[in-house]
Amino acid sequence: MPKTLNLSACLSCFPVRTLSVAGGVALTLATAVAPALAQEERPEDQILEGIEACLLDMGALGPTSSYLAGKGWVADFEGEMGTIGFLPSLGDSTFMYMSDMGEFCHVESLVIGSDAAAGLLELYLAEAGLTVTATGEGELLCPELTLSNGVTVEITSAGNDPVCTDANSSGLRFVYPAG
Numbered sequence: 001m002p003k004t005l006n007l008s009a010c011l012s013c014f015p016v017r018t019l020s021v022a023g024g025v026a027l028t029l030a031t032a033v034a035p036a037l038a039q040e041e042r043p044e045d046q047i048l049e050g051i052e053a054c055l056l057d058m059g060a061l062g063p064t065s066s067y068l069a070g071k072g073w074v075a076d077f078e079g080e081m082g083t084i085g086f087l088p089s090l091g092d093s094t095f096m097y098m099s100d101m102g103e104f105c106h107v108e109s110l111v112i113g114s115d116a117a118a119g120l121l122e123l124y125l126a127e128a129g130l131t132v133t134a135t136g137e138g139e140l141l142c143p144e145l146t147l148s149n150g151v152t153v154e155i156t157s158a159g160n161d162p163v164c165t166d167a168n169s170s171g172l173r174f175v176y177p178a179g
Contacts, residue, residue, distance in 0.1 A: 043111050044120060046094035047172075049073070050107030051124045053086075054174040055151065059102035068096075105174045108158045117170035118143075118155050138173070140164070150177035 049071050057063040061084065065075060072089040073096075085097040094112075098105040109117060125131070131148045138144035138154030142164035145153045154173045157166030 041090050043091065043094050043109050044116075046088050046091065047107055047109055047112060047117055047120050047170075048124055049088075050094065050096045051121055051172065052128075053096065054098070054105035054107060054172070055124075055128065055130075055149075058149075058151070059098060059105055059174075059176045061098065061100055061102065064098065064105070102176060104176065106171060107174075108169075108171045110158055110169050112170050113167040114155055114157055114165045114170040115167075117172055121145075121153065121155070121172060151175065 049068070053064050053068050053071075053073075056067055065084075065086075068075075068086050073086045074089065075084055076087040082100055083097045084100055085095060087095050093110045094108070096105065096107045107117075112120075125147070132145045133148050134146040136144050136146070138152065140154060140156055140162060142154055142156045142162070144155070147153065152175045154175075156162035156164060156171040156173070158169035158171050162171055
């Protein structure tokens with residue numbers, strides 16, 4: 001059974017709200033544990049959901065689709081032949097697509113830069129207990145990480161002709177080991 005992470009332990013990673021309640025008690029809530037509607041509006045949360053979806057069951061379409069549906073994402077478009085795309089229910093700046101054969105999964109943001117997306121990936125990996133076992137250059141000659149589960153992740157900008165770093169967009173491409 002795939003493990004879903006609770007990122008609420010990292011309050012400093014998310015905006016927080018302090019509410020005053022009866023009796024002068026203050027209650028601090030992180031956006032990460034707010035209702036799903038609040039999460040879906042934040043591109044950072046959408047990227048984290050996309051990362052988690054891409055690392056579930058090594059690219060198996062069924063479990064990944066079910067996970068995303070539970071988070072309010074919809075299978076909304078067919079990309080290039082052999083891929084299926086997913087969009088969050090709110091917002092239009094984040095999307096993901098994956099191979100229907102389980103070869104790769106891709107999360108893209110049109111508003112979060114590649115360095116920030118790499119930071120979100122690092123946060124997720126630490127919470128998931130995954131480590132980076134090697135670094136190098138991927139297919140696009142951009143930074144590529146090999147994870148302890150054998151998955152590689154190439155970090156780029158968004159778009160059809162991505163570059164390695166961009167302050168305003170990002171792409172994380174997860175490629176699964178053969179087998």
